[in-house]
Amino acid sequence: MAVIAGRPKRGALLPKRVTAVTDSRLGSLGVFVIRRILWMIPVVFFVIVITFILMHNAAGSPWDKAGGRQLSQVVVDNLNKKYGLDKPVFEQFLLYLWNVLHFDFGLSYQYQGKSVVTLIGEGWPYTATIGTLAFLLIVPVGIGLGVLAALRQNTRVDYATMGFATLAASFPNFVIGALMVVLFSVLTYKWTGGNFFLPAGGWGIDDHLIMPVITLSLLPIAYTARLTRASTLETIRQDYIRTAWAKGLPERLVVIRHVLKNSLIPVVTTLGPTFAFLVTGSVIVETVFSIPGIGRAFVVAVTSRDYPMILGTTVLFSIVIATANLIVDVLYVFIDPRVRLT
Amino acid sequence: MALPVAAVEAAAIDWEIPEQQVGLWQDAWVRFRRNRLAVLGAGLVLFLVLVALLSPLLVHFGLLADPIKQHVESIETGPGVNGHAFGTDILGRDTLARLMIGSEVSLTVGLLVQGIIFPIGLAIGLAAGYFGGRVDNLLMRFTDIWYAFPDLLFVLVVVSVWRLTGPWYVQLIPIFGAIALVNWVGLARLVRGQVLSIKEKEFVEAARSSGTPPLKLILKHLLPNSLGPIIVTLTFGIPNAIFLEAVLSFLGVGIQPPQPTWGQMVLDGYEAIYANPSGVVFPALAIGFTLLAFSFIGDGLRDALDPRMRR
Numbered sequence: 001m002a003v004i005a006g007r008p009k010r011g012a013l014l015p016k017r018v019t020a021v022t023d024s025r026l027g028s029l030g031v032f033v034i035r036r037i038l039w040m041i042p043v044v045f046f047v048i049v050i051t052f053i054l055m056h057n058a059a060g061s062p063w064d065k066a067g068g069r070q071l072s073q074v075v076v077d078n079l080n081k082k083y084g085l086d087k088p089v090f091e092q093f094l095l096y097l098w099n100v101l102h103f104d105f106g107l108s109y110q111y112q113g114k115s116v117v118t119l120i121g122e123g124w125p126y127t128a129t130i131g132t133l134a135f136l137l138i139v140p141v142g143i144g145l146g147v148l149a150a151l152r153q154n155t156r157v158d159y160a161t162m163g164f165a166t167l168a169a170s171f172p173n174f175v176i177g178a179l180m181v182v183l184f185s186v187l188t189y190k191w192t193g194g195n196f197f198l199p200a201g202g203w204g205i206d207d208h209l210i211m212p213v214i215t216l217s218l219l220p221i222a223y224t225a226r227l228t229r230a231s232t233l234e235t236i237r238q239d240y241i242r243t244a245w246a247k248g249l250p251e252r253l254v255v256i257r258h259v260l261k262n263s264l265i266p267v268v269t270t271l272g273p274t275f276a277f278l279v280t281g282s283v284i285v286e287t288v289f290s291i292p293g294i295g296r297a298f299v300v301a302v303t304s305r306d307y308p309m310i311l312g313t314t315v316l317f318s319i320v321i322a323t324a325n326l327i328v329d330v331l332y333v334f335i336d337p338r339v340r341l342t
Numbered sequence: 343m344a345l346p347v348a349a350v351e352a353a354a355i356d357w358e359i360p361e362q363q364v365g366l367w368q369d370a371w372v373r374f375r376r377n378r379l380a381v382l383g384a385g386l387v388l389f390l391v392l393v394a395l396l397s398p399l400l401v402h403f404g405l406l407a408d409p410i411k412q413h414v415e416s417i418e419t420g421p422g423v424n425g426h427a428f429g430t431d432i433l434g435r436d437t438l439a440r441l442m443i444g445s446e447v448s449l450t451v452g453l454l455v456q457g458i459i460f461p462i463g464l465a466i467g468l469a470a471g472y473f474g475g476r477v478d479n480l481l482m483r484f485t486d487i488w489y490a491f492p493d494l495l496f497v498l499v500v501v502s503v504w505r506l507t508g509p510w511y512v513q514l515i516p517i518f519g520a521i522a523l524v525n526w527v528g529l530a531r532l533v534r535g536q537v538l539s540i541k542e543k544e545f546v547e548a549a550r551s552s553g554t555p556p557l558k559l560i561l562k563h564l565l566p567n568s569l570g571p572i573i574v575t576l577t578f579g580i581p582n583a584i585f586l587e588a589v590l591s592f593l594g595v596g597i598q599p600p601q602p603t604w605g606q607m608v609l610d611g612y613e614a615i616y617a618n619p620s621g622v623v624f625p626a627l628a629i630g631f632t633l634l635a636f637s638f639i640g641d642g643l644r645d646a647l648d649p650r651m652r653r
Contacts, residue, residue, distance in 0.1 A: 039486075046487045054503050170637045171630040172585045174592050178608055178626045182619045189616075200615070280494040287593060288612075298495075299593050302502040310499060318491055 033330055040322045047318040048311070052096065055307045056089050083107065083308075096311070105312035110304050116312035119297055126203060126293035130285065131278045133209060134217040138274060142221040143267060146228025147260065153233060161225065168222035173281055177215040177288035184211065201290040212289045216281045220274045228267050235263040265336045268328060275324035279317050370570075373646040380642020383635035390632060394449050397442035407436035409443045410600045418618045431607070431621050432614045440602035441628055447510060447603045448632060451517065451587040452580040458522040459529055460576060466526070467533025468560055472541065481534065485527050493524040497586050501595050510601035517590060517597075521583050532575050536568030570647035577643050581636040588629050604629045 071079075080086045083106070084095065099106065105116035149161040168176075185200035199208050235241065236259055244254045282295035290296070294313060301309035374380055400406035407413075407426070416424040417434040424430075428437035470478040500520035506512050540546060546563050554562070590596035591605025599606065604625040611621030 043487050047491055051499055054499060057503070166637070167634070170581065170634040172588060172633065174589060174605075174608065175626040175630050178612060178615075178622045179630075181615060182622055186616055186619045276492045280492040283494065283498070284589060284592075298498070302498050303594055305502060310502060314495060314499060317495055321491065 029330075029333060032333065036326050036329055040319075040326060043322050044315065044318055048097065048100065048315055049093075051311050051314045052093055055311060056092070083109070100315065105315070106308035108301075108306055108309050110301065110306040110309065116308050119309060120294055120312060120316060123292060123294040123297045126291050127282050127286070127295060129205075130209070130212050130216060130291065130293065131282060133213045134220075134278060134281075135274070137213060137217045138220045138224060139271075141217075142224025143228050143264065145221070145225040146267075147232050147255070147263070149225065150229045150232035150236065150263075151255065151259075158229075162229070165222040165225045168218040169226075172284075173215050173219055174284045174288055176218055177211065177285060180211050180215060181288070201288075203291055208289075212285050212291060215288065216278065216285045219281065220270075220277045223273065223277070224267065224270050227270050228263065231266045232259060232263040235259050238262075265332075268332050268335060271331075272321075272325045272328040276321050279321060370643075370646040374642050377642040377645060379638045380646075383638030383642070386631065386635040387639065390445055390449060390635075393442050394446040397439070397445070401439065401443070406442065407439040409435060409439040409602050411435065418614050418621070420618055421620055428624055429618060429620050431610050431618075435602075437607075437621060437624055440607060441604070441624055444602040444604045444607060444625070445628070445632075447514070447597060447601065448584045448587065448629070450511070451514065451521070452584040452636070455518055455521050455525070455583040456576045456579050458518060459526045459579065460572075462522070463526040463529025464533055464565075464572070467530035468537060468564065470530065471534040471537025472556070472560060472564065478534070481530060485531050488524070488527045493521075493582075494586065494589060496524050497521060497590065498593070498595065501590055505595075507598075510597050510603075513597050513601075514587075517587055521586050525579055525582070529572070529575055529579075532571060533568060536571060537564050540564055540567050574640060574644045574647060577636065577640040581633040581640075584629070584636070585633060 077086070084092060087095070096106070103117060105120075108114050108116055108119055111119065145161050145165070149158045152158050181200045184198040189197040198211055200211075202208055241254065241258055244258045249257075279295075282293060283298055284295070285291070286293045286296040287299050294316070297309065298313045298317075300306070301313065397406060401408055413424070413426070413430060413434040413436065415434075416426060416430050418432055419426060419430050421427060421429045421437075426436050426438065428441065430436055431440070466477075466481060470481040497517070497520040500523070501516055504516040504519070506515055541564065546559065549559055549563055587596060587603070588605035588608075591603045592609050594606075594609060596605060597603045607625035608622055608629070611618070611623075611625065615622055
């Protein structure tokens with residue numbers, strides 16, 4: 001800052017600068033948020049480029065039939081024309097980008113006459129319902145287990161919680177889902193003569209939701225619990241916690257007011273990966289429990305080489321995850337005043 | 343003035359010498375052995391490797407049922423029926439034989455993928471960490487983008503466009519490629535971080551000021567000192583790779599039949615889950631416990647090799 005000699009002139013920068021210093025954090029937060037939003041653009045662009053290149057170098061064409069009669073060349077040419085596959089690759093790419101900007105992801109190859117946006121719109125409510133319920137389960141259970149394990153460190157409670165977390169983190173969710181179906185659908189059906197059991201698949205806003213939501217949330221719960229435990233253990237060694245105990249606060253207040261408040265800050269960072277877990281988890285869980293959501297649609301598209309559908313869902317997933325990461329980053333800055341904005 | 347050696351030897355001072363010198367690796371080995379879960383995991387993995395190596399021989403000599411042969415007299419039977427210890431699947435194939443033969447796919451994926459990732463991640467990480475500058479910038483921007491996208495989705499997309507036909511080890515090549523492509527970034531980033539912190543240490547400074555050429559500096563000082571975390575990361579990469587292959591098979595885009603894989607067996611068993619639940623349970627447990635064993639080993643190695651974790 002340049003030192004201004006003599007009496008400042010009217011409208012000099014001095015008073016403004018003072019307010020600028022007090023507002024600097026809020027101001028730089030704005031810049032930070034805008035920078036992060038702009039950073040999403042190359043991320044999503046890169047995802048589109050990579051998937052697009054992969055799709056267009058794929059062996060075989062989407063019109064290949066698995067065995068049996070192949071389509072005649074005339075039909076293939078017409079289909080290529082209809083879906084714009086006869087144009088040069090670069091032109092197709094530009095066209096695709098232009099369409100994506102207008103939320104047009106093209107027509108599905110697999111389902112005649114349906115656009116990718118329609119298909120995603122059809123699957124969206126299912127995936128969102130399960131994802132939201134799982135998220136509502138993950139945050140309290142994961143944090144609760146982590147804090148409990150840390151407060152009772154090296155006791156049976158701690159060992160049981162961490163043992164559970166290790167199991168849940170190691171067993172893949174399709175394995176957990178399959179084992180739960182065996183236990184709660186097949187075997188309980190046999191043992192109770194069909195009286196008490198959970199449905200093995202399908203959709204309904206009732207007990208159909210129990211197993212998919214639990215399967216989807218186990219891995220993130222384990223992840224959150226481990227991180228919360230580590231962070232809480234670090235917090236309870238701090239001097240201010242000793243002070244809180246020393247001034248005679250009851251355990252409840254020490255935990256809520258001092259331990260939780262400080263140990264939850266790093267836990268916020270797990271919310272980003274949690275969203276990624278939910279997205280990849282939905283692909284598996286919806287297959288295991290035959291739920292007609294976006295994850296299931298993605299798997300069907302992958303097995304049937306429905307390229308517009310694969311591209312559309314991939315772009316959608318990357319936008320969802322990038323947005324989640326953005327929100328987490330901004331949230332983190334708000335919660336922890338020590339974070340440096342870079 | 344040089345001290346006469348004989349005089350030093352003659353002065354019989356009772357130096358306190360530890361009974362035996364313990365190096366880093368020896369110490370790590372002792373610590374690893376003390377971790378019961380890690381030893382258990384290592385035992386289980388050793389057992390699996392033996393199973394994977396021996397079961398083709400057992401099939402060859404007729405001691406184990408042929409995993410592809412259909413026993414039409416016993417379809418979808420539970421364990422122990424008609425001499426099939428683990429039952430049969432929907433096509434009447436012996437579950438035990440399929441489980442044992444299927445282990446070779448999981449182990450191959452888990453171990454070989456790390457062999458591909460190791461040189462790539464190491465070379466790029468070392469270059470980025472040591473030379474910095476543009477390589478480093480590029481790598482960091484790249485990882486930022488890469489981290490925004492989950493592994494499983496990327497592997498699924500790659501496998502949907504690139505498939506090879508032939509025996510299972512040929513079909514594995516695209517899966518190897520896809521998994522390696524998503525995993526080398528993490529290793530490169532780790533190596534870079536290690537190099538950045540070790541580069542500033544005094545002993546590296548000393549080596550550099552005494553005129554050690556860069557290549558020797560990297561190979562003699564930076565690499566050995568960052569090896570611990572690299573080994574731990576690679577170990578944790580094994581269950582991840584096994585998981586990805588199993589999921590691909592479970593979703594029907596992995597190794598195609600007749601070669602049995604565990605993920606595919608869960609999928610097959612799922613179709614007849616009410617008739618024969620054990621057809622799902624056995625392969626599911628095989629996958630779960632294999633992954634558990636590898637993560638126990640990983641935990642044990644981390645505790646043994648990371649000096650900051652010492653209690």
